[in-house]
Amino acid sequence: MLKLGIIGTNWITQQFVEASEETKSFQLTEVYSRTEGKAKVFADKFQADDVTLTTDLETFFSSEKFSVVYIASPNSLHFSQAKLAIEHGKNVIVEKPSTSNIHEFATLQELAKAKGCFLLEAARHIYEPIFKKIQSYLEENKDQLSGATLSYMKYSSRYDDHLDGKEPNVFTTKFSGGALYDLGVYTIYDAVVLFGIPEKVDYQAEILSSGVDGSGSLTLKYPNFDVNIIVGKTKNSFMPSEIYFGKKTLLLDSGGDINRLSESDEDKHPSEIPTTKSDNPMDSEAIEFARIINENDQDKYAQLSRYARIVNRVLEHARASAGIVFEADKDE
Template sequence: MISLGIIGTNWITEQFIKATDETKTFALTNVYSRTEAKAESLIEDLKKKDIDISTDLTAFFKKDFDTVYIASPNGLHFAQAKQALENGKNVIVEKPSTSTIKEFSLLDDLAHKNGLYLFEAARHIHEPIFKKIEEIVDKNREKLSGASFSYMKYSSRYDAYLAGKNPNIFTTKFSGGALYDLGVYTVYDAVVLFGQPEKVDYDAEFLASGVDGSGALTLKYPDFDVNIIIGKTKNSYMSSEIYFGRDTLLLDNGGDISHLDWADDNKNITDVPALKAENPMDSEASEFARIMTEKDQATYDKLLKYARTVNRILEQARTSAGIVFDADEEK
């Protein structure tokens, strides 16, 4: 197994480590946290032993492990990934990997120069159910006539924001907001299934902190549009749809996809059988490890191209809406 260090001690880190255990792909050896207590708590929850804890990032990257998984706030991704690559570590970084396309290009160049891997952890595109969607789109591509994706979920941190606190996910300092959180999933949907759009436009509903609480994103392709609604300040239970003229593929969600249906012109709705793992991060853990072990350059290049395109679209979208991050000042 591939030795693994992690940055971040939240729920998503725990889920990723459980996925690596289930798939027997990565072996956790090192944990970085700002506080030793949080690191110890995570290790205890995971029932791990003999894990090295660091509270100093420089010391952490000097330790003997192969790959780092970064699940810190968005605004910290670039600096931490850069430091990892400079220290000879492969990087798996939670989406979005960077705040700007310039940052992404710098990381890509550094990984290439040092012969290392840089993965953006957009876990849902690796799941079997998403592969089924790709199969259906490819089979019916001549009839493809557009899509609508919806991913709106009331954030567990929004009440704290309303109470006057300053959660990272709702600040420009940490590159927060709906687009750079839930929106990433839906942009990945469009890029993987349909490619790069010709035009991007985002109409955002701003919060006083300067980030978008929700919004409507339009991706224009030569023959159709993809319309996306995203939000972290309200809940939506709308299904997402991919259109093939008279027929429609229904997705129960634009990001956390767990069920598919096919609807024909007579309103007959048929279940589309598709696999969904209990841990949605199992597939990406397996795929990243396989690519590294087998040195599958073709698949790695494809994933890197997806990530670059998604990060470019995100920047174009927030620029069109007038969203400015602190990271933009470093351009």
């Protein structure tokens, strides 16, 4: 099993380490946290004896005890942490989105190439069997493909803090937050992996007092059809997502956390498409990332790197079209 260090001790890291252990992909050996107490609480959840705790990033990355780091800190910190990791020869799995802007992303990709490290963006849903099912459906029906409407909008518990005048990371420009970068990124992955590079990107956003988007509607223009996307962290949507094939429609229960698929035939009769879903949605990516690193699968890595580059570019274009500026942009 590959040895794993982690940054960020929130629930998502716990979920990734659980997936790693369940699938025997990675073994937790080192925990970085800003505070020793949190590092210990995190490590104790896994009852592993030989886990090293550290509160110093330089010490963390100098450790010989792990070769892969999983980074799940606030978005704007990904760049400096991933850069330091690669400079120390570590392979990096970084939560979506990898960076705040495409300049940062290109810098990381070049550095990873120069150092012979993997840089993998944790867009968990594209690795799941249910997503593969969508890809197969598309392959079989691609001649009729005529657009999509994707939706991923969930009221965030942290929005209450924002309304109370606090500054939760995900609602600030300091940490490259907002609905597009937090949830929209999943739907952009859907579009890029399923349909390719859009010709034009336009994002109409509801901007909060902190300068980030609370919600918005994004249009991706392809040569023969449009993909319309609704994202938000300030309200709940129950709208299904849909991919159109002329008279037929493929229905997804969500654009980002896909649990069910159904098909509406030419007579508009819906029928469920059987699929499988792991209890832990990070299982599939953990297995695939470990396989890519272990087998040094450069072809798959090149494909994933290309997706990540396009997605990060679309994110930045969308953000620019809505006039959203992150603090990280000022460092360029």
